[in-house]
Amino acid sequence: MVFDPQLAEIRFGSGLSPTLAPVTSTDVMLARLQGPDRAADHFPIAKTDEILALVRVFAKLRKLNRSKRTTPEAKLAEKAFKRFRREYLQQRDLWFRQLLLRHVTTQDGFRERLTLFWADHFTAKGKNRAMRPLAYGYVESAIRPNITGRFEDLLIAALTNPLMLHYLDQFRSRGENSALSRRQGGRGGLNENLAREVLELHTLGVDGPYGQKDVRQLAELFTGLSYGVEKGFVFDQRMAEPGAETVLGRVYGGAEPALAPVLQVLRDLARHPATAAHIAQKLAVHFTQDQPDPDLVADLTSAYRDSGGDLLEVYTALLSHATSWQPELRNVKPPFDFLASACRGLGVAPALLAGWEPKQIRRGFIAPLKLMGQDWQSPVGPDGWAEADAAWITPQGLSARLRWAMAAPQRLVEPLPDPLGFAQQCLGARANPGVQFVASAAETRGEALGLVLCSPAFQRR
Numbered sequence: 314m315v316f317d318p319q320l321a322e323i324r325f326g327s328g329l330s331p332t333l334a335p336v337t338s339t340d341v342m343l344a345r346l347q348g349p350d351r352a353a354d355h356f357p358i359a360k361t362d363e364i365l366a367l368v369r370v371f372a373k374l375r376k377l378n379r380s381k382r383t384t385p386e387a388k389l390a391e392k393a394f395k396r397f398r399r400e401y402l403q404q405r406d407l408w409f410r411q412l413l414l415r416h417v418t419t420q421d422g423f424r425e426r427l428t429l430f431w432a433d434h435f436t437a438k439g440k441n442r443a444m445r446p447l448a449y450g451y452v453e454s455a456i457r458p459n460i461t462g463r464f465e466d467l468l469i470a471a472l473t474n475p476l477m478l479h480y481l482d483q484f485r486s487r488g489e490n491s492a493l494s495r496r497q498g499g500r501g502g503l504n505e506n507l508a509r510e511v512l513e514l515h516t517l518g519v520d521g522p523y524g525q526k527d528v529r530q531l532a533e534l535f536t537g538l539s540y541g542v543e544k545g546f547v548f549d550q551r552m553a554e555p556g557a558e559t560v561l562g563r564v565y566g567g568a569e570p571a572l573a574p575v576l577q578v579l580r581d582l583a584r585h586p587a588t589a590a591h592i593a594q595k596l597a598v599h600f601t602q603d604q605p606d607p608d609l610v611a612d613l614t615s616a617y618r619d620s621g622g623d624l625l626e627v628y629t630a631l632l633s634h635a636t637s638w639q640p641e642l643r644n645v646k647p648p649f650d651f652l653a654s655a656c657r658g659l660g661v662a663p664a665l666l667a668g669w670e671p672k673q674i675r676r677g678f679i680a681p682l683k684l685m686g687q688d689w690q691s692p693v694g695p696d697g698w699a700e701a702d703a704a705w706i707t708p709q710g711l712s713a714r715l716r717w718a719m720a721a722p723q724r725l726v727e728p729l730p731d732p733l734g735f736a737q738q739c740l741g742a743r744a745n746p747g748v749q750f751v752a753s754a755a756e757t758r759g760e761a762l763g764l765v766l767c768s769p770a771f772q773r774r
Contacts, residue, residue: 326422
């Protein structure tokens with residue numbers, strides 16, 4: 314393996330920066346990953362409990378507004394609710410700004426990339442206005458703190474977070490013989506969404522060694538997993554199916570419903586050989602190419618299996634493999650990564666972004682992301698964003714990238730940097746003759762910067 318500091322920032326981080334020196338070794342990358350989370354400290358985002366408190370206020374004001382509709386206080390109640398709703402939803406834009414600033418300023422880009430990867434692996438989103446902002450707290454509470462531990466702990470944190478239980482309707486699932494179903498004459502029913510996604514997406518993989526019977530038994534075992542906006546995650550015994558369940562040939566639980574068997578099945582699924590292979594394949598695709606080297610996948614699988622799912626061991630294997638350092642840039646950057654690395658490469662001043670209002674954030678970043686094909690925090694399904702390059706190389710997506718690249722630098726940096734120097738700074742040794750030509754031959758400095766940002770060399774990692 315030949316370590317390349319520039320490639321380390323491009324492939325495993327948030328891109329090269331004119332003000333931050335590239336990382337010097339894989340040991341430093343791993344050490345920073347285990348050290349203080351300075352980017353999160355500098356640019357904080359609310360956690361799940363903080364946002365649930367806002368959800369409670371949202372619900373209270375909405376209820377008050379509805380109850381006052383035919384009274385003299387109707388206008389005041391409506392005005393109070395609408396003002397809070399507007400400010401609450403605008404807060405999402407400010408948290409997006411914080412996330413972007415982390416990528417622009419961090420010296421620990423590998424952490425940022427892994428956080429995005431695992432947040433996508435465990436995709437969850439709010440399905441109504443009150444719950445949508447919780448996506449930020451979900452990542453801060455369940456994903457980001459657990460990316461350097463064991464996969465089983467990350468799995469449990471994600472699946473017991475209120476947002477996941479809301480997104481996959483687990484909080485509605487109840488056992489046929491549960492106390493609540495018996496008391497209500499059989500109302501309600503079992504929901505298999507969470508169980509199916511745990512097996513198919515989160516652990517064993519779509520081709521894993523499980524069948525429909527395992528899905529149903531796991532769904533029955535999961536009954537009781539729920540949440541409340543007052544308490545957060547809860548295990549509600551009233552909704553849980555009594556008795557034992559059999560998943561992949563192993564029996565879990567007993568006469569009385571309890572949380573412990575649920576946690577045990579998740580730990581067993583996390584340690585399954587099929588999970589090791591599934592996670593290894595996904596990491597290899599994400600950080601190298603759509604069709605990764607089988608030897609790399611095998612090494613990652615072995616590291617996962619031999620360590621019992623210790624993610625740091627898997628990352629060490631990833632960074633130690635020669636295939637990870639092939640000089641050719643293969644993977645197309647998803648839209649967010651493109652925008653973040655562009656801001657980082659341009660050396661956008663944190664103070665400038667920190668001064669942007671919610672409307673500017675929406676117009677400058679969130680709306681363009683949607684046009685590029687990445688409706689931020691709103692993927693179509695629980696399988697998250699596509700990894701395949703073809704998903705991002707579309708006429709509409711490329712057109713949106715070009716329009717943003719041509720206009721954004723003039724709003725983000727002043728004075729505009731020298732295009733040739735910019736190309737060499739943000740691409741390093743990958744500023745090939747073609748890129749250097751467009752950087753020097755364009756009619757205006759703004760056009761030259763836009764062409765560099767749209768070049769294949771910058772669009773890939």
